[in-house]
Amino acid sequence: MEKIVIEGGYPLFGEVEINGMKNAALPIILASILTGDKCVIEHLPAISDVTLALEILRSMGAGVRMINRTTVEIDTSYIKGGNAPYDLVSKMRGSTYLIGAELGRFGAARVGWPGGCDFGVRPIDQHIKGFEALGAKVDIENGYIVANAPEGLRGNSVYFDCVTVGATINVMIAAVLAPGQTVIDNAAREPHIVDLANFLNTCGAKITGAGTGVIRITGVERLHGCTYTIIPDMIEAGTYMAAVAAAGGRIRITNVIPKHLEIISAKLEEMGAEIEEYDDTIIIGRTQELRRANIKTLPYPGFPTDMHPQMSAVLCCAQGTSIVSEGIWENRFRYVDELHKMGAEITVDGRTATIFGVERLTGAPVRAVDLRAGAAMIIAALAAEGRTEISGIGSIERGYDDIVGKLQRLGAHIKKMYCSDENELLDAN
Numbered sequence: 001m002e003k004i005v006i007e008g009g010y011p012l013f014g015e016v017e018i019n020g021m022k023n024a025a026l027p028i029i030l031a032s033i034l035t036g037d038k039c040v041i042e043h044l045p046a047i048s049d050v051t052l053a054l055e056i057l058r059s060m061g062a063g064v065r066m067i068n069r070t071t072v073e074i075d076t077s078y079i080k081g082g083n084a085p086y087d088l089v090s091k092m093r094g095s096t097y098l099i100g101a102e103l104g105r106f107g108a109a110r111v112g113w114p115g116g117c118d119f120g121v122r123p124i125d126q127h128i129k130g131f132e133a134l135g136a137k138v139d140i141e142n143g144y145i146v147a148n149a150p151e152g153l154r155g156n157s158v159y160f161d162c163v164t165v166g167a168t169i170n171v172m173i174a175a176v177l178a179p180g181q182t183v184i185d186n187a188a189r190e191p192h193i194v195d196l197a198n199f200l201n202t203c204g205a206k207i208t209g210a211g212t213g214v215i216r217i218t219g220v221e222r223l224h225g226c227t228y229t230i231i232p233d234m235i236e237a238g239t240y241m242a243a244v245a246a247a248g249g250r251i252r253i254t255n256v257i258p259k260h261l262e263i264i265s266a267k268l269e270e271m272g273a274e275i276e277e278y279d280d281t282i283i284i285g286r287t288q289e290l291r292r293a294n295i296k297t298l299p300y301p302g303f304p305t306d307m308h309p310q311m312s313a314v315l316c317c318a319q320g321t322s323i324v325s326e327g328i329w330e331n332r333f334r335y336v337d338e339l340h341k342m343g344a345e346i347t348v349d350g351r352t353a354t355i356f357g358v359e360r361l362t363g364a365p366v367r368a369v370d371l372r373a374g375a376a377m378i379i380a381a382l383a384a385e386g387r388t389e390i391s392g393i394g395s396i397e398r399g400y401d402d403i404v405g406k407l408q409r410l411g412a413h414i415k416k417m418y419c420s421d422e423n424e425l426l427d428a429n
């Protein structure tokens with residue numbers, strides 16, 4: 001078993017470059033199925049979810065060739081539908097996009113039930129509502145989502161009951177080859193939805209309104225391959241911003257889009273961080289005492305839920321009492337018990353956590369219960385006094401490219417280690 005081991009108490013200094021965005025890369029990789037051509041995707045993060053998405057395509061008959069660490073050529077000319085291995089598909093939420101891609105390309109889809117972080121119930125009723133609006137019949141059979149459109153899909157309007165990133169992405173993917181006009185109302189507005197629309201338009205789709213609450217799609221006959229560069233990962237950038245807010249120091253974060261980080265920057269400044277913004281770079285430092293703050297997560301441009309655990313870790317040592325309300329997920333607080341082991345004083349009532357700032361946290365053996373919870377453990381450990389051992393680091397590696405190496409280069413005392421057969425911890429590098 002591998003662990004991340006951190007000696008806390010060292011401020012961060014230096015420069016870190018942000019990778020491509022996980023939650024943009026996954027839909028773009030799977031949407032390449034629609035082209036039946038060669039696509040070159042650049043600026044991919046080297047993370048296990050991307051490796052998994054490429055493995056799924058390969059298993060369906062796509063040609064997948066890594067040109068370098070962050071660039072892949074995908075050829076979906078000969079891909080078949082309905083055959084993605086259940087054990088691969090069930091490992092991540094992003095697999096849901098296979099349904100829209102297979103429906104859009106083949107008029108039929110058969111995809112195993114998707115996995116992903118456990119936040120309680122993660123329904124797909126809005127995805128199904130969208131596919132049915134386009135003329136598909138959708139059934140759940142033996143753990144598979146089976147969709148068929150015998151007469152082919154046709155453009156239509158769909159009004160989502162709630163703002164959902166996944167369903168907005170899935171219906172956009174399904175609709176680009178559907179004859180006629182599709183209007184997605186109450187659409188999610190995240191930057192990765194705009195990135196997907198830009199990728200699809202580069203392949204010949206006709207999508208307008210991405211990034212607003214109303215997305216319009218005019219169906220086209222076919223798409224062609226393209227070369228496309230993924231946008232920087234705003235959550236990865238926000239995670240390093242939270243890390244320096246917790247540990248102290250001053251770092252330069254390059255390859256970011258400051259506009260995507262506005263609400264994160266504003267909240268961290270409220271908490272006492274000093275931030276300078278440039279075209280594609282942010283410099284963030286924290287020298288003064290951390291101040292309390294309240295956070296409520298909402299769909300973009302609201303405060304991103306995927307930054308919630310990381311910010312809670314920072315607030316553990318802020319002066320005063322903070323309130324963190326989770327507006328998106330039923331239960332995203334499984335990380336709280338792990339922070340309790342480090343001396344955090346947090347109470348949770350439903351979707352609201354009350355964080356009573358403490359003088360300091362102390363290192364402890366903790367678990368990464370999911371992707372962003374794992375990032376929160378790292379952030380808390382960087383600020384804590386003493387040694388923290390984090391297990392379950394596979395969750396972290398799903399979404400963070402070389403987080404240990406990047407933090408080492410910023411001066412953190414962090415290592416990846418593995419347990420030998422004699423149960424001793426050895427350096428993994």
Ligand code: EPZ
Nearest residue numbers: 023093094122123124125126127164165166167306328329
């Ligand atoms: C995406 O999940 C992200 N995952 C999540 O990031 C992120 O937390 C979430 O969007 C919100 O921004 C990927 O992009 C792979 P949703 P998704 O559909 O698409 C309800 C990370 O850390 N809902 O926007 O599953 C749902 O229950 C991960 O990178 C329905 O009710 O999220 C939730 O309350 C974790 N019916 C809300 O909408 C549906 O059919 C938002 O879900 C779909 C969703």
